[in-house]
Amino acid sequence: MRPRLVLTLAVLPIALAACGGGGSGGTPVAPSVADATADNRAVKSGGTLNIALNADPDALDPSVSTTLVGREVFASMCEKLFDIDAKATLVPQLAAALPAVSDDGKEVTIKLRAGVKFNDGTAFDAEAVKKSLERHRTWEKSARQSDLAAVSKVSVVDPATVKLTLSRAFTPLTAQLADRAGMIMSPKALETGGDNFGASPVCVGPFKFGSRTSGSQIVLDKAPDYYDAAKVKLDKLVYKIIVDPNVRAANLKSGDVQVADQLATTTVKGVQADPNLTVVSGGGxxxxxxxxxxxxxxxxxxxxxxxxxxxxxxxxxxxxxxxxxxxxxxxxxxxxxxxxxxxxxxxxxxxxxxxxxxxxxxxxxxxxxxxxxxxxxxxxxxxxxxxxxxxxxxxxxxxxxxxxxxxxxxxxxxxxxxxxxxxxxxxxxxxxxxxxxxxxxxxxxxxxxxxxxxxxxxxxxxxxxxxxxxxxxxxxxxxxxxxxxxxxxxxxxxxxxxxxxxxxNKYYLGMNKTVAGVQYFKDGLPRFVTAGFAG
Structure with missing residues (x-):
């Protein structure tokens, strides 16, 4: 355990409790959660989008990851069986439809999207889903065990169908499969990487893992095998690790990054005041x-x-x-x-x-x-x-x-x-x-x-x-x-x-106004599958 600093903080003058009111010196105008998805400008093909993250993610392995910033990176390269939409409604992603549940709630059947390949070109099918789900729920190092604790068995019905047998009825299962517990990894990459899968992760996604420099950046490249590759316009995403919120905002203003995640509330107003920038909100x-x-x-x-x-x-x-x-x-x-x-x-x-x-x-x-x-x-x-x-x-x-x-x-x-x-x-x-x-x-x-x-x-x-x-x-x-x-x-x-x-807590995403097509929902995870630079 790291050493702790012990202190008694100075008493805050009571007059400060009234600060932050309206007017030119007060509270910024709160952006709407709908602002990002309302931007339907056409985007041109090509380009690199630089994104500032507020922390360095942990291992890029869906089975062991526990950080929000890790989930942000996964949103671009590791799709799940299900996802949420702009209304926070559960929708199919790698699944072809929402699951069919037996009357007693203990059998859940999931049909899978057809014609899908992992980012290494190998086929996505029910066997691959079974391998990932079993790893999530049984591997001793997995942080997903509690997410899937109700699942007692994963069965392959046919190449496009899996069946989950539950020990008890568990309505939240679809929501669990709309997060890391529902991310499906390439069996080939799992066999090659083993416990070290996170060093070179391979999933289904609009972008594929390129490289990582610890504490500095993560690079993702456009995935040619993605099932919906035609709607992906950017060539590359570069996630830059910029912990200091003032530096993150400064890099956005200077143009060194075009997107900055989790703006500190103390920097939102300054970003909003810049005519070249905009702020949208997610989370909650x-x-x-x-x-x-x-x-x-x-x-x-x-x-x-x-x-x-x-x-x-x-x-x-x-x-x-x-x-x-x-x-x-x-x-x-x-x-x-x-x-x-x-x-x-x-x-x-x-x-x-x-x-x-x-x-x-x-x-x-x-x-x-x-x-x-x-x-x-x-x-x-x-x-x-x-x-x-x-x-x-x-x-x-x-x-x-x-x-x-x-x-x-x-x-x-x-x-x-x-x-x-x-x-x-x-x-x-x-x-x-x-x-x-x-x-x-x-x-x-x-x-x-x-x-x-x-x-x-x-x-x-x-x-x-x-x-x-x-x-x-x-x-x-x-x-x-x-x-x-x-x-x-x-x-x-x-x-x-x-x-x-x-x-x-709301999450505030700062963006250069040249950037369009970003999706930002209540989970606070920026999605760049349709993003690009306005034409």
């Missing part, structure tokens, strides 16, 4: 919040145990801590008003979110009453672990100040992002700032994150009132029934308060 499926260790004594996948901190021992103090927070002011102060404040992990526009789920506003008087009634001497000590980037430290400052008014004394520990995840998984924290990039099916935002012994359940929550409705919802097929069950689980989770949700 995920969330960010403060996880409170309530029972993660020895690790998130282990049996919960007692945690000896004031917040862990008292649901009333956790309620007071949350009531001391003003989500709207956090959004304005830290994010220029460009995120979506919320207290639940499902987006407000999700069809699976019940209208009964409502957020309480800041109530400092009640927070103080709860603190006083607890009998714990004030100020109540809280240690908060946060990634060491400037934005997270800014968020920590605001939380520190707001909760101080209610009687808490928050000490902030900063660490590298990966270290905060290690500490979260191991249970070596009091509270930690972290988030989730989000999935189109609500199960992907819940099962592994707030149910008992889930690998990402850093809080250590374990409550039948949360577990049972989520499990029932995964087996249900009617959206209304699933929404009702998720409402039960989330109401109970809101009472336990293992996670204090703060907002749904």
């Amino acid at each position: 499926l995920g969330y960010y919040g403060l996880t409170i260790n309530t029972g993660n004594a020895t690790g998130s996948t282990e049996k919960p145990g007692p945690v000896n901190t004031p917040l862990a021992k008292s649901p009333q103090l956790r309620e007071a801590f949350e009531l001391a927070l003003d989500r709207d002011q956090i959004n304005k102060t830290v994010y220029n008003g460009l995120y979506e404040p919320d207290c639940f992990p499902l987006p407000a526009d999700s069809p699976y979110r019940s209208p009964s789920l409502q957020c309480a506003k800041r109530d400092l008087a009640k927070a103080k009453q709860l603190v006083q009634a607890s009998g714990v001497p004030t100020p109540i000590p809280v240690t908060m672990t946060t990634p060491n980037d400037a934005t997270n430290q800014r968020l920590a400052q605001v939380i520190q100040q707001m909760t101080k008014e209610a009687g808490f004394n928050v000490t902030v520990q900063t660490a590298e992002f990966v270290s905060t995840l290690e500490q979260g998984k191991a249970g070596k924290f009091d509270t930690v700032l972290n988030g989730w990039s989000g999935r189109v099916d609500p199960d992907g935002n819940l099962s592994n994150l707030i149910t008992s012994r889930g690998s990402n359940n850093y809080s250590g929550m374990s409550d039948p009132g949360i577990d049972d409705p989520i499990k029932e919802a995964a087996a249900a097929t009617e959206p209304a029934q699933r929404a009702e069950l998720y409402a039960k689980a989330l109401q109970r989770a809101a009472e336990v308060r293992g996670v204090v949700y703060l907002y749904h």
